[in-house]
Amino acid sequence: MTTSAFFPDGGPLSEEEFFALEEATDRVELFDWSLHVTPAPTPRHQHISRRLANALEAGATPERLHVVEAINVRLKPGRIPIPDVVITSDIDFDEQAVDAEQVLLVCEIVSPSNASADKILKMHYYAEAGIPWYLIVEQETGALHLYRLEGRHYVERSVTKVGDLLHLTDPVDVTIAPEKLLPPR
Amino acid sequence: MTSALIGRSLPMEALPTTEVDYLQLGETSAISELWDGNVLTCPRDTPRHQMILNSLANALRAGRTDLNVVTGVPVRLGPGRIAVPDLIIAGTIDPDIPLVEAPSVRLVCEITSAASATVDWTLKMHAYAQARIPCYLVAEPDRGLLHSHMLTAQGYVEQSVMQLVRVTGLNI
Numbered sequence: 001m002t003t004s005a006f007f008p009d010g011g012p013l014s015e016e017e018f019f020a021l022e023e024a025t026d027r028v029e030l031f032d033w034s035l036h037v038t039p040a041p042t043p044r045h046q047h048i049s050r051r052l053a054n055a056l057e058a059g060a061t062p063e064r065l066h067v068v069e070a071i072n073v074r075l076k077p078g079r080i081p082i083p084d085v086v087i088t089s090d091i092d093f094d095e096q097a098v099d100a101e102q103v104l105l106v107c108e109i110v111s112p113s114n115a116s117a118d119k120i121l122k123m124h125y126y127a128e129a130g131i132p133w134y135l136i137v138e139q140e141t142g143a144l145h146l147y148r149l150e151g152r153h154y155v156e157r158s159v160t161k162v163g164d165l166l167h168l169t170d171p172v173d174v175t176i177a178p179e180k181l182l183p184p185r
Numbered sequence: 186m187t188s189a190l191i192g193r194s195l196p197m198e199a200l201p202t203t204e205v206d207y208l209q210l211g212e213t214s215a216i217s218e219l220w221d222g223n224v225l226t227c228p229r230d231t232p233r234h235q236m237i238l239n240s241l242a243n244a245l246r247a248g249r250t251d252l253n254v255v256t257g258v259p260v261r262l263g264p265g266r267i268a269v270p271d272l273i274i275a276g277t278i279d280p281d282i283p284l285v286e287a288p289s290v291r292l293v294c295e296i297t298s299a300a301s302a303t304v305d306w307t308l309k310m311h312a313y314a315q316a317r318i319p320c321y322l323v324a325e326p327d328r329g330l331l332h333s334h335m336l337t338a339q340g341y342v343e344q345s346v347m348q349l350v351r352v353t354g355l356n357i
Contacts, residue, residue, distance in 0.1 A: 031304070035225070039222060117308065128303075
């Protein structure tokens, strides 16, 4: 098997071609016209994602804010990651991708072995796109790392471990207990 | 699973891509790298990129017969992590194995493009430092600059910035 067919003439894909690829899988992101293919998420990952989305939604005014999992977010042309969870302002629920301007908080659920893309590359991407909040959840421990955009970089605001509580006031008003996100042992 | 656009299976079903899977991707017109079980596939480089690469390789080879200057070969940075730097300078390597181990690599050089610049300056810079590669060069054709970095305990520290044209002799 090869990936040469992804770039039939060697040149970059258009966004239309990228979205057509995605019909076959939702595990492909577009990173500056390069394809980033990730494996299907584990049950642990999906459990945490759903619990977190539910927890965030409980604090979101439904007319103003929305919480969605695993959608395309266009940060700029050719840069379309798929964050695990986002909190957005008003969006078109039938559009292929939402724009960075509509995103207030991005969350990625990471495991120690594959955190580099999320902690380094995506952190840079989201900061450059001006997304105000970045939340990283460690899927093994449940620890919550909350970052706030200051200028052009994220600054760590808090680390919340199991046994503590994360009090969010912006963009939603909600208290999250990390142990409530984790699957049963 | 297949897509009408590409008519072929995507690289993996549901599991992280292993090193074995990655190495079986084989020769392609696009460069693929393995990043902790994820595959990053970049579009083909332009002739401008290749011309700059060739002249940088020649400049780095000049007068040194004891080092191997190699372009476009995969380098294993760690378990599940295989990048394809534009150029490396390596010590003794087996020239018939198409995968170089990081401890053999003395220097990596990346030539940035619109598609690669952010990765070159963030993910790769971090990964090459983590793999303890002593020297990291970044050529920026758009700005006409060549940055050199040396590895310290805190990661890469910029040592110098040169005019790229003075190193390559190429006015492109």
